Amino acid sequence: GRPLPALGPIELAGRPPQTCFFPDIEVTPPLLWPGSLDAVTYPKDGHTDFVPSLFRDFYCTPPGVMTRKPGSDELHYFRFRFTCAVQMPLRLLFGYDGQAKVFIDKQACFADPAGTNPITIDEAKIDFAAGKGEHEVVIALGTNQGKAWGVCARLDRSDLGKVNRRQPVAYPEILATSSRHAAKANLKQ
Numbered sequence: 001g002r003p004l005p006a007l008g009p010i011e012l013a014g015r016p017p018q019t020c021f022f023p024d025i026e027v028t029p030p031l032l033w034p035g036s037l038d039a040v041t042y043p044k045d046g047h048t049d050f051v052p053s054l055f056r057d058f059y060c061t062p063p064g065v066m067t068r069k070p071g072s073d074e075l076h077y078f079r080f081r082f083t084c085a086v087q088m089p090l091r092l093l094f095g096y097d098g099q100a101k102v103f104i105d106k107q108a109c110f111a112d113p114a115g116t117n118p119i120t121i122d123e124a125k126i127d128f129a130a131g132k133g134e135h136e137v138v139i140a141l142g143t144n145q146g147k148a149w150g151v152c153a154r155l156d157r158s159d160l161g162k163v164n165r166r167q168p169v170a171y172p173e174i175l176a177t178s179s180r181h182a183a184k185a186n187l188k189q
Contacts, residue, residue, distance in 0.1 A: 018093065018156045019172060022080045025060040025153070026050035026177050030074035033142055037113040040140045042103045043077050050079055052177070053150070059095065059119055061150035074143040078151050081136045081175040088170060090130045091158040092137060093122040098148025101140040104128055117147055127158055134175065 028048050034040060053060035062076045084090075092104065097119040102110040110126050139151050155172050 019154045019174070021058045021152050021154050022060070022174060023055040024174060024177050025053045025055075025078050025080045025151070027053040027060065027062045027079070028075075028077045030062070030064075030068075030072075030076060030143070033073040033075050037099050037101050037111050037140075037142065040075065040101050040142075042106050042108070042138060043079075048077060050077070050177075053078065056150075058121060059150045059152035065149060068143070068146050070146045072143060072146045076141050076143070078139045078141060078153075079136065079177075080153065081134060081177065082155065082172045083134045083175055084130045084132055084172050085170045087129065087131050088157060088172070089159045090128055090172065091156040092126040092128065092153065093124075093156055094126075094139065094151060094153040095119045095121050095123040096139065096141055096148070096151045098144035099142030100124075100151070102126060103136075103138040103140070105135055106138075115142075115148075116144055117149075119149060119152060121152055122154075125156075130172065135172075 028043070028050055051063060053062060060078060092102070094102070096115050097117045098115050100110070100112050100115045101108060104126065109128070110124060112124070137153065139153065141148055141151055157169070157171060160169065
């Protein structure tokens with residue numbers, strides 16, 4: 001027999017319901033490590049300065065990570081914001097390579113005092129309901145005696161599975177925090 005003709009592009013697999021990795025995460029300069037993850041609290045508004053982090057392929061690092069003194073125990077807060085056009089169930093997928101504590105909309109929801117190298121994509125998952133409007137995720141990262149490099153994070157629409165691209169679906173959108181990523185602010189690939 002003869003092969004069947006191709007009738008046009010047919011999507012064999014749907015779009016994964018994940019955003020790209022957040023490239024525009026802000027980070028604090030090194031702060032004093034409080035001694036344990038239990039003592040790490042949400043950063044007080046106005047008392048903590050945030051600067052753009054360095055984005056490398058899939059993860060963000062604080063400026064100066066390459067010149068950090070070996071063995072130094074410090075704390076960095078990584079922050080990103082996103083908005084939802086409608087209420088949606090989300091899953092925060094993130095990786096880290098030091099002690100980590102996560103705050104979503106100022107509420108602590110995850111802690112790993114034994115976090116260590118290497119950073120693993122989607123190592124941890126947190127399910128949460130995101131209402132319509134703006135949201136914030138803050139990841140506190142202990143530098144693990146100078147060995148921690150940073151964090152990676154993205155969001156997943158936990159209710160969708162694979163999605164047919166022909167059907168309109170709302171996804172969370174990043175809120176640009178610096179002009180260098182303003183053009184890439186839309187995460188809907």
